[in-house]
Amino acid sequence: xxxxxxxxxxxxxxxxxxxxxxxxxxxxxxxxxxxxxxxxxxxxxxxxxxxxxxxxxxxxxxxxxxxxxxxxxxxxxxxxxxxxxxxxxxxxxxxxxxxxxxxxxxxxxxxxxxxxxxxxxxxxxxxxxxxxxxxxxxxxxxxxxxxxxxxxxxxxxxxxxxxxxxxxxxxxx
Numbered sequence: 001x002x003x004x005x006x007x008x009x010x011x012x013x014x015x016x017x018x019x020x021x022x023x024x025x026x027x028x029x030x031x032x033x034x035x036x037x038x039x040x041x042x043x044x045x046x047x048x049x050x051x052x053x054x055x056x057x058x059x060x061x062x063x064x065x066x067x068x069x070x071x072x073x074x075x076x077x078x079x080x081x082x083x084x085x086x087x088x089x090x091x092x093x094x095x096x097x098x099x100x101x102x103x104x105x106x107x108x109x110x111x112x113x114x115x116x117x118x119x120x121x122x123x124x125x126x127x128x129x130x131x132x133x134x135x136x137x138x139x140x141x142x143x144x145x146x147x148x149x150x151x152x153x154x155x156x157x158x159x160x161x162x163x164x165x166x167x168x169x170x171x172x173x
Contacts, residue, residue: 010112010119012040012133013169014140022144024136026094028117035094040137042091047110047130049089050099051123054108057083057101072103 010028017023017034024040026033057079064070064078079101096113100120110126112119121129143165150161 012136014143016144022140024140031115031117037137037140039092039094040133043093043095044130044133046089046093046097047126050097050110051126053099054110055123058108061101
């Protein structure tokens with residue numbers, strides 16, 4: 001995320017909900033949200049799609065300008081029509097995600113937002129973020145199974161298990 005849009009970093013980490021089910025904690029500035037792994041996976045997918053769409057839109061704009069010599073008004077109309085024909089993402093993501101083609105700068109980017117928080121990413125940053133979100137969703141599902149297995153082992157208390165997970169998470173930062 002660029003500092004111009006937001007001076008906070010968006011973190012996601014594996015955790016459990018009040019019922020002991022797999023969950024992901026989103027922390028972004030003062031914003032905190034407990035998400036299901038399915039929502040986190042959807043967000044990762046949408047970040048990847050937005051990165052590709054932003055790059056494709058820039059290539060299309062450049063082609064229409066240089067090869068077909070269309071003016072910006074015609075290009076804007078075509079781009080709007082093309083975007084309207086793209087399939088709508090399925091599922092509920094944790095963030096509002098949009099592919100943006102900077103027609104003046106010639107640069108693709110992805111905007112993200114939730115509540116009052118917002119940011120702007122390059123396509124590569126969006127792909128990196130997507131991979132992290134997918135990995136965190138998978139980790140949450142694995143971690144809940146590991147917590148269960150450690151609890152069944154009868155050698156560690158629930159407090160010790162949670163302390164172990166806190167120690168592991170701190171080592172990852």
